[in-house]
Amino acid sequence: MNRRNRIVLSCVYWAFVLYVFVPLILMILMGFKDSKFIGFPIRSWTLDWYTGVFEDAEVLATLGYSTAIAVLSTIVAVAVGTWIAVLLEGRKFIGRTAIFGLTVLPALVPGIISAIAFRIYARWLGIEPGMGAIIWAHAVHNVPFVALVVMARLSTLPKSQIEAARDLGADPIVAFLRITLPYLMPAILGSSIFCLLLSFDDFVRSFFLGGYDPTLPVLIFAKLKSGMSPEINAIATIALVVTAAIGIWAERFTRRLNKDTQA
Amino acid sequence: MTKLIFNRRRFLGTAAMTGAALASPAYLRRANAAGGEVNIWTYNDFVPEAFKEQFEADTGIKVNIRLVDDQGKQFNLLAAEAPNPSVDIMTVAGHRFLQFIESDLLAPLDTDRLSNWGKINPTFSESDWSTINDNKWGMPILSGMEVLSYNTELVSAEEAQSWDTLFSEQYKGQTAYVIQDMISIIMLKMGYDGNMVAYLDDPEKAAAIVEEAKQFLIEKKPLVRKYYDGGAELQQMFVNQDIAMAQSWNGPAAALITDGFPLAMTIPKEGSYGFVYTFNIANNAPNADNAYTFMDAILASPEIGAAMTKASGFISTYKDASNYLNDVDKKATSFSDEELANLQFFRAEANEMKYGLVDPAVEAIKAA
Amino acid sequence: MSNDAAARAHSGAVAPGTGERTFWGRLTSWPLYQILMAFLTASPRRQFLILAAFPLIWVLTQHLGPMLQMLRVSLTDAYPVAPGVEQHFTLDNYMRFFGDPIFWQPFFRTLTFAGVFTFCTLILTYPVAYFLARHVSRKNQMLYLLLLLIPFWVGEIVRTYAIMILLGNTGAVNMMLKWLGLIEKPIPFMYTSFSMGVGIVYLTALYMLLPLYSALEKLSKSFNEAAADLGAGAWTRFRRVTLPLTIEGISSGCTLVFLISTGFYATPVLLGGPSTTVFAETIAGFFHVAGDQWPTGAAFATIMFLTALILTSVFQKLMNALRKGDSK
Numbered sequence: 001m002n003r004r005n006r007i008v009l010s011c012v013y014w015a016f017v018l019y020v021f022v023p024l025i026l027m028i029l030m031g032f033k034d035s036k037f038i039g040f041p042i043r044s045w046t047l048d049w050y051t052g053v054f055e056d057a058e059v060l061a062t063l064g065y066s067t068a069i070a071v072l073s074t075i076v077a078v079a080v081g082t083w084i085a086v087l088l089e090g091r092k093f094i095g096r097t098a099i100f101g102l103t104v105l106p107a108l109v110p111g112i113i114s115a116i117a118f119r120i121y122a123r124w125l126g127i128e129p130g131m132g133a134i135i136w137a138h139a140v141h142n143v144p145f146v147a148l149v150v151m152a153r154l155s156t157l158p159k160s161q162i163e164a165a166r167d168l169g170a171d172p173i174v175a176f177l178r179i180t181l182p183y184l185m186p187a188i189l190g191s192s193i194f195c196l197l198l199s200f201d202d203f204v205r206s207f208f209l210g211g212y213d214p215t216l217p218v219l220i221f222a223k224l225k226s227g228m229s230p231e232i233n234a235i236a237t238i239a240l241v242v243t244a245a246i247g248i249w250a251e252r253f254t255r256r257l258n259k260d261t262q263a
Numbered sequence: 264m265t266k267l268i269f270n271r272r273r274f275l276g277t278a279a280m281t282g283a284a285l286a287s288p289a290y291l292r293r294a295n296a297a298g299g300e301v302n303i304w305t306y307n308d309f310v311p312e313a314f315k316e317q318f319e320a321d322t323g324i325k326v327n328i329r330l331v332d333d334q335g336k337q338f339n340l341l342a343a344e345a346p347n348p349s350v351d352i353m354t355v356a357g358h359r360f361l362q363f364i365e366s367d368l369l370a371p372l373d374t375d376r377l378s379n380w381g382k383i384n385p386t387f388s389e390s391d392w393s394t395i396n397d398n399k400w401g402m403p404i405l406s407g408m409e410v411l412s413y414n415t416e417l418v419s420a421e422e423a424q425s426w427d428t429l430f431s432e433q434y435k436g437q438t439a440y441v442i443q444d445m446i447s448i449i450m451l452k453m454g455y456d457g458n459m460v461a462y463l464d465d466p467e468k469a470a471a472i473v474e475e476a477k478q479f480l481i482e483k484k485p486l487v488r489k490y491y492d493g494g495a496e497l498q499q500m501f502v503n504q505d506i507a508m509a510q511s512w513n514g515p516a517a518a519l520i521t522d523g524f525p526l527a528m529t530i531p532k533e534g535s536y537g538f539v540y541t542f543n544i545a546n547n548a549p550n551a552d553n554a555y556t557f558m559d560a561i562l563a564s565p566e567i568g569a570a571m572t573k574a575s576g577f578i579s580t581y582k583d584a585s586n587y588l589n590d591v592d593k594k595a596t597s598f599s600d601e602e603l604a605n606l607q608f609f610r611a612e613a614n615e616m617k618y619g620l621v622d623p624a625v626e627a628i629k630a631a
Numbered sequence: 632m633s634n635d636a637a638a639r640a641h642s643g644a645v646a647p648g649t650g651e652r653t654f655w656g657r658l659t660s661w662p663l664y665q666i667l668m669a670f671l672t673a674s675p676r677r678q679f680l681i682l683a684a685f686p687l688i689w690v691l692t693q694h695l696g697p698m699l700q701m702l703r704v705s706l707t708d709a710y711p712v713a714p715g716v717e718q719h720f721t722l723d724n725y726m727r728f729f730g731d732p733i734f735w736q737p738f739f740r741t742l743t744f745a746g747v748f749t750f751c752t753l754i755l756t757y758p759v760a761y762f763l764a765r766h767v768s769r770k771n772q773m774l775y776l777l778l779l780l781i782p783f784w785v786g787e788i789v790r791t792y793a794i795m796i797l798l799g800n801t802g803a804v805n806m807m808l809k810w811l812g813l814i815e816k817p818i819p820f821m822y823t824s825f826s827m828g829v830g831i832v833y834l835t836a837l838y839m840l841l842p843l844y845s846a847l848e849k850l851s852k853s854f855n856e857a858a859a860d861l862g863a864g865a866w867t868r869f870r871r872v873t874l875p876l877t878i879e880g881i882s883s884g885c886t887l888v889f890l891i892s893t894g895f896y897a898t899p900v901l902l903g904g905p906s907t908t909v910f911a912e913t914i915a916g917f918f919h920v921a922g923d924q925w926p927t928g929a930a931f932a933t934i935m936f937l938t939a940l941i942l943t944s945v946f947q948k949l950m951n952a953l954r955k956g957d958s959k
Contacts, residue, residue: 005865009762013775016759020782020833023793026803027785030796036522038792039502040801084686093679101940102690105698107890113914113932116925117697119343124700129349140693145887152842152883156849171668172678174655186848189773190841193780197837201786203897208340211349212302212327217786222307222330227518228495228792236789243784247777339925436819489822490905499792503799505821622916623733629908630736 024240031233038228049234059219059235063242066216069131069206070199073138077195078188080139081146086180088147089154107144114141115208122209130211137205142195149194153187154180193247200243300325301553304337305354308574309404309540314567318560324553334359341368341545348545351554357392357539358609360400370544371398376555379562387539387580392610401541402558404568405577408537408606409444410528412516413508414501426452426531429508430483439489439500440510442480442625444536447609448510449476452533459613459620466616473620481631490629494518501526517576517595530602538609539580572596705929724930734913738935741910742942744899745892748828749885752835757881760840761873764847776844783837791901794830795821822904830902831895838891839884846880847873875954882950886943893939910935 030038034046053059084103088096106114118137119129127133157180165175181188203217210218216239220232303310307330315326331337334356341348345368355363363369374380380388380402387393387403413423417437422428426448429438447457455472456462462469488506491497494515500506501519511528519526542561544554561567568581569588578596579585585593598606658664672678704710708719728734759779767775782790797803798820805817820826850873896911903909914935917928 006766009758009766012758013762016755016836017778020779020836022803023790023797023833024782024785026796027789027793030793036518037498037502037524039499039796039799040803040806080686080689084690087682087686091679093683099686099690102694103686104890105690105694107887109698109701109894109932109936113701113929114697116339116343117701119340120700120704121697123343129344140697143689143694148883148887149841149845152880153845153849155879171659172672173668174659178655187845190776190845193777194837194841197780197783200784203786203788207336208343210329212329214330217788219330220786220788221332224332224493224495224788227498227515232789236785240781240784244781247781247784248774484905487905488819492900495792496901499795499799502801503795503821504801504817505799505819623731626737626913626916627733629905629912630733 027233028237028240031230031237033230036227036229038230038233049230050238052231053234053238062214062216062219063239065131065213066200066239067243069134069138069215070196073135073142073199074192074195076135076139077142077146078192081143081191082150082184082188084143084147085150085154086176089151090159103147104144106141107148115204118205119208128211129209131213133209134206134215137209138195138199138202141202141205142198145194145198146188146191149191150184150187153184157183196243200239299323299550299553300327301352301550301557302327302329302350303352303354303542303557304329304331304340304350305352305542306331306540306575309354309571310561311567311570311574314561314570318557322556322560324556326557338362338366338368342366346547348547349549350545351548351550352557353543353545354404354540355401355543356609357390357401357403357541358611358614360392360395361611361614363543364395364400368546369400370546370548370551372400372402372544373555374399377402377559377562379559382562382565382582383580384582390539390608392539392608395611401543402562403539403541403580404561405540405571405575406537406580407512407514407540407577408530409448409535410511410513410516411508411531411535412497412501412511412519412526412528414504414506415525415527417507420527420529423508423527423529424532426510426533429510430486432486434507435486436488437505437507438487438509439491439497439506440487441492442490442628443621445480445510446473446476446621446624447536448533449479451536451607453479457536458607458610459617460610463613463616469613469616470620473617473624477624477627480628484628484631513578513596514576520595521576521591530598530605532605534605534607536609537606540577701929702933704926705933707926710925710929724927725934727927728931728934734931737908737910737913738938740908741893741935742938744824744827744831744907744909745889745939748831748835748892749839749888751828752832752839752888753881753885755832756836756839756884757843760843760847764844764850772848776840779840780837787834787897788901790833791830791898794826794833794902798826798829822902824903824907827899827903827907830898831892834895834898835888835892838887842880842884842887843877844880846877850876878950878954882947886947889943889946890939893935 029042031049032045032047033042034044034048035042084099088100088103109117115137118133118140122129122133122136127136161179161183162175165179166172170178201217202215203221206215207218207221214222216235220235223229223232301324303326305328310326310328315328318324319326329350331340331354337353337355338359341350341353341363344350345366348368353369355369360369383403387406388399393399393401393403411423411426411429418428418434428434429440450457450459450472453472453475459469459472462472489496489500491500491509494512497509497511497515498519500509501524513528516526516528520528542558544551544558548554562581565579565581565584566587568579568584569586571577572579572584572588573592576595585597588596671681705724706720706722708721708723710718728738763772763775785793795802799805800817800819800821802820804820805814808814808818894911895909896915899907899909900912910931914928914931917924917931
């Protein structure tokens with residue numbers, strides 16, 4: 001019974017994997033097409049698009065720039081989002097609903113609107129367009145996701161654990177750092193990956209708040225103007241390989257970290 | 264291969280710059296002493312890389328290029344930065360001038376400061392759309408037009424002579440167009456002024472015409488496969504054979520032709536509209552002097568114009584630029600005189616009235 | 632388990648006394664830290680205020696600030712303001728929506744699409760999340776999850792074009808069907824609500840997967856085993872135990888996906904057909920095509936946003952009631 005369930009479920013999982021990977025495989029395939037346009041049939045193959053990307057300093061710089069923005073904005077978003085989640089979860093106080101509403105607000109605003117609102121607000125605050133402004137906008141936009149995911153996890157933290165720790169004399173900060181935070185780690189890691197994705201993929205905020213250096217999606221949009229060429233697929237594939245490698249490395253790293261703390 | 268092209272482009276740029284330097288040595292030397300930078304918002308491939316490098320080397324002015332992909336976004340961005348923009352030169356389409364001018368975002372162009380102004384084909388530099396409030400506002404660089412593009416394996420050249428084919432039952436589910444653009448063409452096809460300048464004094468007539476075009480497009484909605492927005496979408500639809508023909512700009516279609524796709528384009532007998540991309544100087548541009556230096560330099564040689572055409576697929580506004588194109592490029596970027604006779608330019612004078620009527624019509628067609 | 636953790640925290644706090652110099656011991660015995668703690672925890676009230684101050688300031692200035700600006704714009708008659716033009720406050724931008732039925736169709740269509748796609752995403756991802764959380768060994772869970780996340784690292788546009796060459800007339804699916812001899816003429820998948828759905832679920836799956844996974848992951852296996860001991864079948868166990876206990880994850884996932892779905896722009900525009908126009912396109916039209924209609928665009932965005940917010944809070948209330956009803 002349980003066995004059959006397991007088989008059915010694993011089929012569903014792998015079918016889902018297939019669904020998400022097929023477009024990806026097509027994308028990678030098209031990066032090798034010897035034509036200015038993607039699509040079937042592929043008559044001849046080439047590596048020129050790839051060599052072109054590696055010779056193109058602009059693309060490489062853009063990759064680094066986008067990565068830096070993603071990482072920095074994620075750090076800010078995770079810190080702020082976790083703080084807000086700790087405040088909101090399991091507490092009743094006047095204005096809680098209002099703060100919760102405000103917290104999720106940036107996630108609900110359509111991209112174009114939020115980008116323009118950020119742009120106007122940035123000018124009002126005197127923030128110059130550029131890397132700092134993009135990081136700011138991405139961080140604000142991502143805070144709700146961190147807060148929601150962390151809150152969901154926090155709601156399941158057995159109260160007794162914290163109480164036991166407090167009874168034994170741990171102050172709130174130590175109790176938070178030694179019990180709550182480790183318990184939240186899966187949620188924090190999950191939402192970090194999520195934030196990295198959102199930032200890396202964001203076009204409209206990056207466009208409105210950016211300066212003269214394009215982020216990767218901004219560059220791709222500009223290149224798209226002259227056609228969806230295999231070059232864009234090559235760029236995206238390289239970005240994918242790099243980020244996937246970092247993701248797997250991070251997974252390994254946290255796994256080792258977990259082992260160390262357990263030992 | 265890549266290297267060869269690079270060298271050739273570089274050579275073109277060098278040759279052009281040598282010419283420019285000889286033509287106005289004093290001017291450039293002054294700029295050279297000034298140094299500094301110039302900030303440009305433009306489309307990908309509009310400023311040839313080789314030219315940019317040569318210009319920077321010759322003048323000491325650093326060229327910062329920010330890529331834009333849409334006129335509306337460019338407007339929004341500039342509006343958000345006004346009145347102290349970070350940009351010197353933008354790339355505005357001629358028929359969008361008025362919007363920028365009314366919002367005080369553009370500075371009038373002082374053509375006396377451009378010694379090479381005369382190298383632009385007067386069709387573009389002296390056309391009816393180019394002078395607004397007795398001023399010139401932009402320097403024409405590339406021109407595009409609305410064409411009927413079609414897959415030559417599926418549609419015959421005779422059929423493509425008329426916009427009607429786009430709405431025939433025979434090609435049901437195999438056509439695509441941009442609604443905004445199509446409304447102007449439908450008005451022209453029905454014998455009206457698609458720019459609506461003729462009806463500035465008669466708003467009722469204008470409204471009736473737009474209504475007629477709207478009803479036509481709603482009636483034909485079951486036949487269309489896709490209302491699209493961007494050139495890349497159009498190309499993908501052709502490549503995937505989702506469509507057999509479409510109303511399109513010539514640029515994206517030209518790129519398909521040069522890549523060997525069985526595509527052709529025509530300006531149908533009912534006529535069509537063209538537009539011109541121009542370099543414009545922003546109001547309160549931080550480096551206006553450098554902007555003039557840059558614009559004068561890029562005008563210096565038709566070879567630069569040809570390089571821009573090759574990279575973008577749009578038609579150069581420079582005199583004699585086509586002398587520097589090969590046969591395939593020429594095929595993809597030239598039309599017969601007969602066809603060109605049917606072409607009119609988009610004009611901005613009546614835009615407020617026109618888009619006040621057309622935008623709701625577009626919403627209604629999409630909602631229908 | 633809970634006692635272990637408490638003991639770990641405790642060991643830090645008392646470490647100085649036992650001579651065990653852990654990091655936590657050193658930290659808590661550091662005088663400066665003790666002074667700080669004494670200040671922070673002087674009273675529960677102060678503790679709370681300090682905890683609340685930063686989030687409050689943050690959400691007010693960073694989350695609300697930009698939106699208030701937008702709201703202000705939606706109430707004006709001209710933006711950006713050209714020099715010499717006087718700006719007036721007006722409700723016209725809102726009235727425009729209620730006065731013109733052509734805006735209603737994309738509006739309700741968007742809400743319907745968002746609802747349907749949210750449901751589809753839930754149905755598709757729940758088994759996936761369940762499999763991940765319950766049938767994959769704990770040490771591999773992160774890896775399996777990452778496997779699903781990797782494709783989302785490809786930008787929306789590139790991925791959308793990949794879907795075009797998957798579903799186009801000469802696309803991979805049609806080629807496959809032809810090769811199998813199932814069809815002679817290609818099936819026009821593209822530019823329909825089907826192709827749009829394929830693209831949208833791609834975007835929303837991630838937003839659904841993570842809350843579901845974290846809700847399922849925390850569900851201890853012992854619950855189910857206890858139920859099995861009592862003789863409950865697999866389906867009953869799922870319906871009576873697993874499902875109610877993951878309602879919170881379902882509710883937050885659906886809320887997230889629904890709200891985000893109402894704002895999708897690029898994917899519906901690129902993959903949709905002539906009759907699938909969504910409200911985001913209408914809104915974007917006011918910013919793109921006619922650059923001087925920001926106020927109307929802002930007003931329409933506000934309407935969409937408020938409607939979606941009301942709908943999701945009703946939904947959340949329902950889910951909460953369901954959960955409470957079940958746990959009784």
